[in-house]
Amino acid sequence: MTNASGPKLHSANPVRPSRDEAEQAVRTLLAWLGDDPSRPGLANTPKRVAASFEERFRGYHEDPAAELARTYEDVSGYADMVLLRDIRLESYCEHHIAPFTGVAHVAYLPNRRVVGLSKLARIVDIFARRLQVQESLTAQIGETIQSGLEPLGVAVLIRATHQCMTLSEVNQPGAVMETSHFTGVFRDEDRWRRRFLDAIGSATPA
Ligand code: ZN
Numbered sequence: 001m002t003n004a005s006g007p008k009l010h011s012a013n014p015v016r017p018s019r020d021e022a023e024q025a026v027r028t029l030l031a032w033l034g035d036d037p038s039r040p041g042l043a044n045t046p047k048r049v050a051a052s053f054e055e056r057f058r059g060y061h062e063d064p065a066a067e068l069a070r071t072y073e074d075v076s077g078y079a080d081m082v083l084l085r086d087i088r089l090e091s092y093c094e095h096h097i098a099p100f101t102g103v104a105h106v107a108y109l110p111n112r113r114v115v116g117l118s119k120l121a122r123i124v125d126i127f128a129r130r131l132q133v134q135e136s137l138t139a140q141i142g143e144t145i146q147s148g149l150e151p152l153g154v155a156v157l158i159r160a161t162h163q164c165m166t167l168s169e170v171n172q173p174g175a176v177m178e179t180s181h182f183t184g185v186f187r188d189e190d191r192w193r194r195r196f197l198d199a200i201g202s203a204t205p206a
Pocket residue numbers: 093094095096097098162164
C-alpha cells in the first residue's frame with residue numbers, strides 16, 4: 001500500500017465482522033428506528049443493504065497503486081499535460097455516510113512514462129468507494145499518481161455536492177464544494193496551474 005494517509009484497509013483490522021453480523025446490525029438499526037425487522041417488507045432488507053454496502057465500498061478491497069503497475073514509455077516525444085476531465089464521482093462522507101457526487105479532473109505532466117487513461121478513472125473510483133472527506137479523497141488521488149507514475153506534476157480538482165448539506169439544518173442543497181491538490185510543476189509554477197484550471201473551466205457539476 002502506498003497511501004499511508006489513506007483509510008485503513010480491512011486487512012489491517014484482524015476482527016472484520018462476518019456478513020451475518022453486518023446483516024444483524026442492519027436489523028438492529030431498523031428496530032431502533034421503531035420498525036419491525038421481521039415484517040415481510042423488511043425481511044430481505046438487511047441482506048440487500050449489506051450487498052449494497054459491499055458494492056459501494058468495494059474500494060477497501062482494491063489497491064489503487066496497482067492500477068499504475070503498467071505504464072508506457074513509447075510516446076514519440078510527447079511532453080505536454082495529459083488531462084482526464086469530468087470523471088464522474090460518487091462517494092460517501094465519513095461523517096454521515098451520506099453521498100457526495102460530482103466530477104473529478106485529473107492531469108499530470110509526464111516524465112517519459114504515461115499510463116492508460118482508464119487507469120486514472122479507476123484510481124478515482126477506488127478511493128471514492130471508501131469513506132473519507134472530499135479533502136482527503138483529493139489528496140489521496142494526487143499522491144497515488146505522483147508516487148506511482150513519478151510525473152513532473154499532478155493536478156486533481158474535485159467539485160461535488162454533499163447530501164449532508166441538505167439533511168442538516170444548514171439546508172444548502174446546491175452548494176458546491178471544490179477541492180484541489182497540486183504536486184510538482186502544478187504546485188510550483190503558475191503557468192502550469194493556470195493551464196490546468198483554464199482547461200477544466202469553471203462549470204459546476206450537473
Ligand atoms: Zn457529511
